[in-house]
Amino acid sequence: MVKASSLALAVLLAGLSGTAHAQDKPVLTIYTYDGFASEWGPGVPLKEGFEATCGCTLNWVAADSSIGTLRRVQLEGDSTEADMILGLDTAIAGEARATGLFADHGLDMSHLSLPGEWTDAQFVPFDYSHFAFMWDTDTMDAPPSSFEELIALDDDIKIAIQDPRSATPGLGLLLWVKAAYGDRAPEIWEGLAPHILTITRDWSESYALFLDGEADMVLSYTTSPAYHIFDADDHTIKAAMFSEGHFPQIEVAGILKSSDQQDLARDFLAFLTSKEGQANIPTTNWMFPVVDLEAELDPAFQGLPQPEKTLTLDEAEITANLAAWIDEMLAAVQ
Template sequence: MKSLILAAGLSVAATAGLAQDKPVLTVYTYDSFVTEWGPGPLVEKAFEETCNCDLQLVNAGDGASLLSRLQLEGARTEADIVLGLDTNITARAKATGLFAKLSPPPSGLDVPVDWTDDTFAPYDWGYFAFVYDNTKLENVPGSFKELIEADDNLKIVIQDPRSSTPGLGLLMWVKTAYPNKADQIWEALSPRILTVTKGWSEAYGMFLEGEADMVLSYTTSPAYHIVAEGDDTKSAASFEEGHYMQIEVAGKLAATDQPELADAFLAFMTSDAFQSIIPTTNWMYPAKFPADGLPEGFNTLITPVDSLIVSDVDAENIREEALAEWLTALSK
């Protein structure tokens, strides 16, 4: 009996040893990516089938919080990859010196800009928009001006630009559409703001619970309700100023002890296996359209009258002024 127990123990130990021998790739990302309904579980399964490794997805906060955490951890960070920054903060991310160059840069992308960044690779993109319930909101604002002049009872939920990439996206949207009047827009808009949340998930949850009439999200958000729930009551308001574009990216940490595995993940990120997961889990446009195209619900989405975006360098240059305008307006 003892020999059988010993043999079983050795077998378990051997199995554990084999599991420990697998290299670990640690990816810092945001909360909605790692949830059971987000891309994370499917991405983890698909990549581990190709890499003979252990992919660990770590919830490290929303996009702007991701960068703050990295700056605190510095070269001691456990992250090999950071997934969830966007082009509004990539210039700041590069300035930290924490990221390595791509090897090789991605190609054949379907993002609606010429991609020349040699440090970050895109994995999805979309347009910011205010989402509303079309069975409850009758007079839908079609511009920031109309949102400001809407009924006094209309309330919106937005995200904090200091911690959230959507929040920063709204900041850039207003600043790009109204470069010389952004402070006036914010001051006039502030009575409409019910609250400012740290991240997207909390804000969208408040909207779904009926606490606000509109929420800052994406033009693609209604696709979730259509495809996953068979619910066509959520719509995105089309603004005559156009809509600001977000391109989400991932990058490799210079201090990674798994550089080849990190490169393999970044290459996998633009594969059909990864990109086919994005539309119906992250509810954004994929950076490279999968072979089967987009789900049917995506053909009902609004098309912005104009696409607004600035370079990563310009975004960094105007961020402080735009943030100061926002803070001043909301403190009154």
Template sequence: MNRFFTASLCAVALGAVAVQAQAQENPTLTIYTYDAFAASWGPGPALKEGFEAQCDCEVNFVATDSSIGALRRAQLEGDDTSADIILGLDTATVGEAMATGLFVEHGLEFEGLDLPLDWTDAVFAPVDYGYFAFVYNSEIVDNPPASFEELAAMPDDFKIVIQDPRASTPGLGLVLWIKAAYGDGAIDIWRGIAPNVLTVTNGWSESYDLFLSGEADMVLSYTTSPAYHLIAEDDDRFAAARFDEGHYTQIEVAGILSASENQDLARDFLAYLVSPQAQAVIPETNWMYPVVEPEGGLHEGFAQMIDPDPALLLDSDAVTQNTRAWIEEAFSALR
């Protein structure tokens, strides 16, 4: 055999061994999340870079159309899932997520949290938080509704875009918002606003794109969404309509899957997520409030966002037990 050819084969073999050894030393942490989080303009890339700098690992964000979609995918894959973490579920969906039996306790203690409630969850780590609201363009809508009752009284040609509560956490948030504000009278609110609903999209990104393209007058989003336009685009046309009933609270979370072969690494990532370094990424990429004081503080533009008071939040057990019935109530009015 030609000695140069033999040497080449040896080099290839040694290279393969080196690559294999590196792969064993540098595992891949796979995180299922929603599309906006993993997008080039979302927090995913910066969080990936920050954690990889300290973990000797590779972080792989896998985008789905929603965080509920990420959970459904992991459910279908079962023990064969490649995901180590699901990120983007929230306080309205953790009960359902726990019922799947897919998650393990994180074993972490979080200090210095700045949240609307005391965080004691042993399975899910907080990522960020915000409040649902309807966003509008102030140059087009000069007198936005200030309550759900005023929205229901708007002409039928005043259109809003909302998300599917079965697939989207903001969509579910709207169901809970109306239920928290009106209780047994929620069905009447849904019937009142039904003529104003242009469409129900699968996820938030699709809704917001329709709104920005001028298809609707308002879109279901967050009180902090206008901060993006103000800070990133220097555009002050967009605002969140302050509703007299208050605004529903959302805390987004991340959890470790029991099928993960990288649970220690996943635990390290959750600890990193709630560090001041990682939380500095959140406000101006995911446009939500951080769960701890971020490095450098918050941009002054966030101080211009509406006050969500009163901040609404239903009991998590009640949400878990009644979600399906409340969603069906909403759809019965929208059909």
């Protein structure tokens, strides 16, 4: 009995010791959107890869959207448990920057491969693509090659788009039209209105309508066809390339000033933008990596059409006018 009790005590103490040791590990908490942190998203392999070298625990906390992560941190303020936000994009970077919640990352970004040079001191990019309308070669003979050609189609050709107030692709479309047409944007929205089947809260709902055949086209990304090629060797889903050019989505991550894990957060950003980290992005998040993976980039991404022109808007202009532009769009289509 004494020996058995001693053995049990030793096992218990060993277990407690192991628990204490595990709790001594630093924890890096990152707020992101649910798709990124899901079991099929890049969050799983990135967590495994980083934890293998950091001696830490990476904790993903998912919101329903990247906009939702920013709103949560704004509500929580300096009391937030988050060390970083991952999944904002350049469309809302100005608003995020204006909160004063983000620290400079201090990293060298000269190795990145993006549409344009990256010089942002606070936000680090981790993937990108351009917004585009998907079409199906089985149901359309040829796609429109501009917004004006889309408007000129019969009204029974329907598109599914997303709400710019809740979905980053919807916000991207808003900025795409504004960047391409400027003061003519309301006219373009009025022309698109008869073709809009629905404006969904998120991307997945509108994309499902397209795949089910209820919408002829759907707002998505130039990289979306790669998923269908990779998953089912299906080459029928394509991106319509518009002569006006296309607006990019560049997704970014930023460290919060309130974090007590500043160095660990910087280490994660360095890992995220390394070839090892970036190799996890294309076939889980279905976007282009921000470094040149060369032969390691999956063949599904090879040969995807790319815009001849990348459209841009000044960050300060977006921040100052976004609310008015959303109102302008909604007034035209409702």
